[in-house]
Amino acid sequence: MDFKDAAALIGRRPMQPPPAAPPNKLDNMLGSLQSDLNRLGVQTVAKGVCGACKKPIVGQVVTAMGKTWHPEHFVCTHCQEEIGSRNFFERDGVPYCESDYHQLFSPRCHYCNGPILDKVVTALDKTWHPEHFFCAQCGDFFGPEGFHEKEGKAFCRRDYFDMFAPKCGGCSRAILENYISALNSLWHPECFVCRECYTPFVNGSFFDHEGLPFCEAHYHERRGSLCSGCQRPITGRCITAMNRKFHPEHFVCAFCLKALNKGTFKEEKDKPYCHTCFSKLFS
Incomplete structure (x- = not known):
């Protein structure tokens, strides 16, 4: 049955x-x-x-x-x-x-606090969904160069250096490698040049004017201490005339080129003349 x-x-x-x-x-x-x-x-x-x-x-x-x-x-x-x-x-x-x-x-994603069911990223002593692990500044995912950590947050290389790396005193961009320290600032080597003519300094010698580096000629130009006759710096005695400065030997008559003794001269069209040449030319 x-x-x-x-x-x-x-x-x-x-x-x-x-x-x-x-x-x-x-x-x-x-x-x-x-x-x-x-x-x-x-x-x-x-x-x-x-x-x-x-x-x-x-x-x-x-x-x-x-x-x-x-x-x-x-x-x-x-x-x-x-x-x-x-x-x-x-x-x-x-x-x-x-x-x-x-x-x-299941482990929790630090970004959304949801359970992680499949792939997991472990970084900064936390766990993340792969799609939730990105730059805290720009939101881009990290490429082959990885990420940089600051105050418990992950940043891409570009944003990390833009935000936290020291800035060049010349171009204001981040300094990533070699640098020069001068005038209480850091500089890219290629940026530490005369701020007027952008010429590199010979043997590292430069002149400081208002916290910026200058070559000797432009330093004196900024300070008003270039000779109007030879365009060279005045480091000793000088004559001030016509709102300009001169080496004593370069303050001469514009016509006969003789030194203007004791600074006595006549001015015409922003040029100095001795009394004799002035009388011949303009009387």
Whole structure:
């Protein structure tokens, strides 16, 4: 006699109406069916013992984590929902549905605080979704050059040096490698030149005027100490005339070129003349 015949006999057998079973007592119903089949000589073999309720399993069975379970008893430890055919995770010997496992145990992204389900970036002693690890200033993703850290934040190379590297006293751009320290500032070597003619300094010698470097000629020009006659710096005695300065030997008559003794002269069209030449030319 197979299972179907036995079930048919049971269906035809006169039976007293069973007492109303409490709802959702599937275990009791299966137990009663097993007893009825055993009385009819149909031997039923349990498929295992449920890992949750410890009772024999006669009907459907779930095999997981090295145990057998009634399907309705194989549930997520956290939300208690039946796992069924869904993916699950095991932790400390108990099952969790995929959603609860990630919410409870997966690493968190430092940017969005969401669980990281797949690839993870570990940096600055934190974890990140790959799409959430970017420059804190411009928002661009990091290229092969990587990133630079400042105050717990990650910056691309360009923004890091623009924001935090020392700036050149000449071009105001970031100094990344070699530099010259002078006039209480740092300079790119190619930027430390005369601020007027942009000529490099010979042997590093320069003149300071208002905190900027100048060659000797432009230093004296800025200070008003160039001879108007020879355009060379005046370092000793000088004559001041016509709102200009001269070496004494270069303050001469514009016509005869004789030195203007004791600074006596006549001026015409912004040029100095001795009295004799002035009288001949302009009287």
